[in-house]
Amino acid sequence: MNGVPPAVPDADVLVVGAGLSGIDVAVRLGEKCPDLDYVVVEARDDLxxxxxxxxxxGVRSDSDFFTLAYPFHPWRGRDAIVGGEQIREYLHDVVRHYDLDRNIRYGVRVCSADWxxxxxxxxxxxxxxxxxxxxxxxxxxxCTGYYDYARPxxxxxxxxxxxxxxxVHPQFWPEDLDVDGRRVAVVGSGATAITLVPALTEHGARVTMVQRTPTYVVAQPRRDAVTDVARxxxxxxxxxxxxxxxNALRQWAFYRACRRAPRQMRHVLRSQAVKAVGSAAVVDAHLAPDYDPWDQRVCITPDGDFFAALRRGEAxxxxxxxxxxxxxxxxMTDGTTVPADVVVTATGLRISLLGDVxxxxxGRPVDLARAVAYQGAMLSGLPNLGFVVGYLNASWTLRxxxxxxxxxRVLxxxxxxxxxxxxxxxxxxxxETAPMLQLDAGYLRRAAGLMPRIGPEYxxxxxxxxxxxRRAxxxxxxxxxxxxTSADEPGR
Incomplete structure (x- = not known):
């Protein structure tokens, strides 16, 4: 390279991805393994x-930020549900505080890895x-997450x-899009659609959410009343x-209640939605799924903003x-037409495990679908490799x-x-094995045959x-x- 230092130094540990997971791993490496050098590579131009x-x-956290933030770096903001810009600022603060920038290289993509x-x-x-x-x-x-950034x-x-x-697609939102006074159809009913609908109405759009099937939606306060007292x-x-x-225990208790008493929780969620929307007919027609809560993901609406947009007739x-x-x-197949000047295809994610690397x-290719996950963190047949995937029903960072x-600890x-x-x-x-990510969501069903396997017991x-x-x-x-195995023993 004509005397120019390499863009990425050789290191004991290579961390792939500078998102929530990669930054977390970098901090923990500095704490527990200060004698190891590491480098974080990130394909994007920023963390x-x-x-x-x-x-x-309206992009925001879809769980409270006290559990989404790191336990080693307190969240000092006022809100529990926070916007994307605040999350980026928090992550930059973590990187500055722990002096991680010297270990991160941006604009670097991993093409392949051979043990x-x-x-x-x-x-x-x-x-x-x-x-x-x-x-x-x-x-x-x-630390590449679990969905494809380039191909939704x-x-x-x-x-x-x-x-x-x-x-337009939410993953590639155009900066020049003005929706004021325009008719916008949001296709989808997941977390992105539930976020977009009230946000677009605030920008002056007349919004119709077009969904194949309903989703459970739960209102959650944007601010946590306990926070001020605790501080x-x-x-x-x-x-x-x-x-x-x-908050973690509350999330866990809600999930357990949904799994153990689904009929009762369906009634509770319906009652809350009817009260918030002001119409049992709207809820029963569009917000009452025919599956149990947490068979698929339950979406949150901060301060009930999604319900309020429906109640006011703005959506x-x-x-x-x-x-x-x-x-x-x-x-639509029933012959009706949803008028629209803009259509937002919030139609879901495409699974991409380990960054599709x-x-x-x-020299022999590895089929991830034949691997078995150890503690959700390593894979059989792959020496000296770890991966990070968070929870689907609670804050990502908890896992x-x-x-x-x-x-x-392994290192x-x-x-x-x-x-x-x-x-x-x-x-x-x-x-007795099953796909690693267990939730009856479309994007996971589509990728079930590509996932590593898990067993019934830890x-x-x-x-x-x-x-x-977490206890396990x-x-x-x-x-x-x-x-x-040691260096002089045959590897497996």
Whole structure:
């Protein structure tokens, strides 16, 4: 490279992704493994991951920020549900506070990773601004989230070319889009749609949410009443931990209630929605799913803003199937037309595990769907590799931080014992396996055949039960399910 230093230094640990998970892992590495050098590579030009990508109106956390923020860096803001810009500012503050910038390289994409048994190192090919580069870390931690940033789910609507208006996707929101006074159809009923509908009405749009099936929606206060009290009597750090613990337990209790008493919780959620919207007919037609709560995701609406937009008549819902786009909007299969000048296709995500990075072991490609996840953090057949995936029914960081702490324990032992490699080895009798991410959502069903597997019991389980799962991960026995070998022993 003509004397120019490489864009990415070789390091003991390569962390892929500088979003919530990657920053968490970097801080925990500095705490528990200060004798290891690490580098974080990020394909985008800034940190934040999801929160750098999404710029659509109203983008916000979909869980309270006391549990989404890190336990080691207190959230000092007033709101519990916060906007994307505040989240980005918080993450930049964490990076400054822990002096992480010197370890992060932006505009670097991982092209492939090949474990080399002979050297007990990964050979990772990177695409940088300076060209292709190869690094050889001892350990790789994938913090790439679980969905594709470049390719959202596209249901392929008929007649798209006939539409006279504009079609946009939330992942690629155009800066020049003005919706004031325009008719906007938001296609979808998930968290993004529930966020967009009230935000677009605030920008002067007349909004129709077009959904195939209803979703459970729950109002949650934007501010946490306990926060002010806790901050008056406790230090900022302790107040944060108290409020976060309270909110995590509340999320867990709500989830458990939905799973154990679904009929009663359906009644509770319906009653709350009717009271907020002011119309039992609207709720029964458009906000009363035919499945139980948390069979699919339950969406939150801060201070009930989604319900308020419906109540005021600034937004409406149409439930049915889209036949095709037409010149002035969307034609439904029942023959009606939803008029629109702008159509927002909030149609869901496309799963992308481990960043869709091609993985190899000694040149042989690895099929992730045949791997079994150890504690939701490592994969059978892949030595010296960890990954971070958060909860689907609670704050992402609750699991991401548990995983980060587990992986630093693994690294600490790797160094302290002089081992060269560690790889999960599931028991021969493990036959009852299922896709790793268990939720009956469309984007997960579409990707079920691509996911790593999990078993019924730890260390091979991965449950969406915050209390049980975090306890299992924290107490993980590193001799149960992991095979450790030294440099002079044959790798597995």
């Amino acid at each position: 934040g991951g999801t929160w750098d990508l999404f710029c659509y109106p 080399q048994s002979e050297t007990a190192r990964w050979r990772v090919t990177l695409e940088t601004e300076a060209g292709e580069q190869v690094v050889t870390p001892r350990f790789v931690i994938m 789910h596209d249901p392929v609507f008929a007649g798209l070319d006939a539409f006279d208006g504009r079609v 008056r009597v406790l230090s900022p750090a302790r107040a944060h931990l108290v409020v976060a613990a309270k 409406t819902i149409v439930t049915g199937h889209i036949e095709r786009f037409v010149g002035d909007g969307l034609r 091609p993985l190899f072991v000694d 991401a931080d548990a995983t980060a702490r587990l992986l630093t 600490r032992r790797l160094v302290d014992t002089g081992a060269a490699r560690v790889v999960p080895v599931p028991p021969e009798g493990l036959s 260390p091979w389980a991965y449950e969406q039960d915050v209390v049980r799962d 991960v924290a107490a993980a026995d590193l001799d149960d399910g992991l095979c450790w």
